Amino acid sequence: MIGVVGTSWPLFLGLLLLMVGNGLQGTLLGVRGGIEGFSTLQMSFVMSGYFLGFLGGSRLTPELIRRVGHVRVFAALGSFISAVLVLYPTVTDPWAWTVLRIIIGFSFSGVYVTAESWLNDSATNETRGQTLAIYMIVQMVGIVAGQGLLAIGNPAGFALFVIASVLVSVSFAPVLLSVSPTPAFAATKPMSLRRLFAISPLGCVGTFLLGGAFATFFGMSAVYGTLTGLSVPQISAFVSAIYIGGVLLQFPIGRLSDRIDRRVLVLWLAVIGGAGAVLGLIFEAQFAVLLGAMFIIGGTVNPLYALLIAHTNDYMQPEDMAAASGGMLFLNGIGAVSGPLITGWAMGAFGSAGFFLFLAGVLFILAAYAVWRMTRRPAPAVSETGTYAPVLPSATIVAVEAAQEYFVDHLDGRDDDPQP
Numbered sequence: 040m041i042g043v044v045g046t047s048w049p050l051f052l053g054l055l056l057l058m059v060g061n062g063l064q065g066t067l068l069g070v071r072g073g074i075e076g077f078s079t080l081q082m083s084f085v086m087s088g089y090f091l092g093f094l095g096g097s098r099l100t101p102e103l104i105r106r107v108g109h110v111r112v113f114a115a116l117g118s119f120i121s122a123v124l125v126l127y128p129t130v131t132d133p134w135a136w137t138v139l140r141i142i143i144g145f146s147f148s149g150v151y152v153t154a155e156s157w158l159n160d161s162a163t164n165e166t167r168g169q170t171l172a173i174y175m176i177v178q179m180v181g182i183v184a185g186q187g188l189l190a191i192g193n194p195a196g197f198a199l200f201v202i203a204s205v206l207v208s209v210s211f212a213p214v215l216l217s218v219s220p221t222p223a224f225a226a227t228k229p230m231s232l233r234r235l236f237a238i239s240p241l242g243c244v245g246t247f248l249l250g251g252a253f254a255t256f257f258g259m260s261a262v263y264g265t266l267t268g269l270s271v272p273q274i275s276a277f278v279s280a281i282y283i284g285g286v287l288l289q290f291p292i293g294r295l296s297d298r299i300d301r302r303v304l305v306l307w308l309a310v311i312g313g314a315g316a317v318l319g320l321i322f323e324a325q326f327a328v329l330l331g332a333m334f335i336i337g338g339t340v341n342p343l344y345a346l347l348i349a350h351t352n353d354y355m356q357p358e359d360m361a362a363a364s365g366g367m368l369f370l371n372g373i374g375a376v377s378g379p380l381i382t383g384w385a386m387g388a389f390g391s392a393g394f395f396l397f398l399a400g401v402l403f404i405l406a407a408y409a410v411w412r413m414t415r416r417p418a419p420a421v422s423e424t425g426t427y428a429p430v431l432p433s434a435t436i437v438a439v440e441a442a443q444e445y446f447v448d449h450l451d452g453r454d455d456d457p458q459p
Contacts, residue, residue: 049217050161051177054154056210058181060203061147063188064124065089066278067203068136069261070194070271071128079262081133083383086258087376088137090250092144094372097435100149104156110215113153116146117211124204128197148435154214155437159444167445168428172290174438175429179286183279190275230362232370235351238363241302241412242351245405246367249347250374251381252312252340252401253432255394256281256333258379259386263394266386273326280330284338285431292342293427300418301350305343306409312339313402320395336398343405344371344432348439352446353424360443368436375432 065086072082096116103112123143127136158170185203192199236243260281264274296304315335322328348367352360378397385393428442 049213050154050158051173053210053212053214054174055177055181055184056206056213057147057150057154058178059185059188060120060124060206060210062182062185063199063203063206064127064143064185065257066186066189066261066274067194067199068127068140069259070189070265070274071131072133072136072262073265074195075131077133079266079386080383082262083259083379083386085133085136085140086262086379086383087254088140089144089147089258090254090372090375090379092141092146093148093433094144094369094376095141096145096148097152097368097372099145100152101436103149104153109153109156113150114211114215116149116153117207119143119146120150121204121208124200124207125197128200151433152435152437155435155441157214159437159441167441168426171438171442171445172429175289175431176286178431178433179282182282186275186279190272192271194271230359230366232366235363235366238354238359239351241305241409242347242367243370244408245305245343245347247370247374248401248405249340249344249432250371251378252336252374252398253344254375254378255382255397255401256336256340257433259382259394260333262383263386263391267323267391269326277329277333280333281337282341284334284336285341288338289342289345289429292346293429296346296349296427297424298421300413300421301346301353301424302409302413302418305346305350306406306413308339308343308346309402309406309409312336312343313399313406315339316395316399316402320392320399323391323395332395336402340402341431342429344434345427345430345442348430348442349424349427349446352443353419357447360447361440364436364439364443368434368439371432 068085069082072085077085100112100116120143123139123146126139130136130139155174158174159167161170188202189199192202232243256278260278261274264277269277292304292308312335315332318335319329319332322332351363351367355363378401382394382397385397387393389396426446428445430438430442434442
């Protein structure tokens with residue numbers, strides 16, 4: 040792992056700065072929206088806009104890269120991000136913010152696609168798993184660091200927006216000064232959703248549901264904190280707990296998934312995550328319990344996405360896995376766009392309780408569906424399944440396909456310690 044960091048540290052540094060800026064702006068908007076008097080429903084449209092743009096960016100950026108190259112796409116979209124970040128506090132209108140969030144979601148998605156393609160191009164079959172693991176850790180650390188900046192800043196002013204913009208701008212330097220253009224994207228014929236669902240109904244349904252859950256805690260956590268009267272440092276800690284749980288539990292869950300029926304693990308993680316949401320619902324007034332609830336939710340939802348990809352791969356031929364990636368990302372993206380909207384409606388109808396009601400409902404539905412699927416067909420033998428690769432719900436097509444490559448590389452001769 041040290042070798043991977045040594046050869047790709049400029050990329051990881053640039054990605055870290057990008058994630059700090061992204062983590063900061065997402066939570067900052069949720070807090071600032073409350074200061075500006077935006078309603079919960081209005082903020083749900085703002086937060087959903089990011090995922091709509093992200094979905095579009097993940098589908099269109101490969102074509103942009105094929106036409107003008109990685110460096111130009113990275114620099115152009117990064118410039119859009121910096122510009123949007125400083126526009127937020129100057130145009131304090133929820134519908135203008137929604138448009139800006141679509142733009143910034145598209146741009147972040149494109150930047151991630153480009154940076155992930157450089158990372159994947161620099162990885163070998165032996166280091167791909169380690170590269171994915173480090174990339175996941177960098178993402179989580181960056182988001183948590185962004186919450187730390189929010190805790191010591193003033194969300195009512197301009198400075199935090201400027202800091203986020205500067206971080207994104209500075210992130211270009213280590214990336215663009217250290218990489219060379221990578222080969223053009225190979226065109227992968229997508230698999231139809233009908234065929235994908237026939238191969239893995241649980242993978243499809245679970246990916247859609249988790250897209251909604253992830254978008255809700257990524258986009259609506261700060262809105263929830265503002266609605267319940269949490270202070271800015273408390274909101275920062277509240278959001279951080281999600282990602283700390285995700286990074287600490289990702290690898291133990293990955294190890295376990297390679298040793299048991301993955302549907303059983305999906306079931307129990309969904310139940311535990313849903314129980315965490317119920318805990319937050321019941322003990323909303325106790326901040327320490329809220330932190331524990333978000334740690335549990337983040338620690339289950341983040342690994343569940345990679346677990347569902349691994350489960351889907353268990354029923355596929357290796358040559359079909361890349362084609363399936365696009366379908367799973369599309370389902371995840373549709374779920375992500377709808378999650379904040381439904382949560383915003385629920386919070387408007389039931390107050391702050393709607394936040395945890397939505398998360399609990401999504402996770403318990405996933406658990407129930409996993410139970411039903413276990414009655415429909417037997418699980419493959421553990422010795423015949425592939426190796427879990429850490430991928431977050433925010434991953435683009437490049438990261439997911441890299442995980443698929445890692446999965447294929449380890450189909451034969453699985454070792455006893457498959458995690459990077």
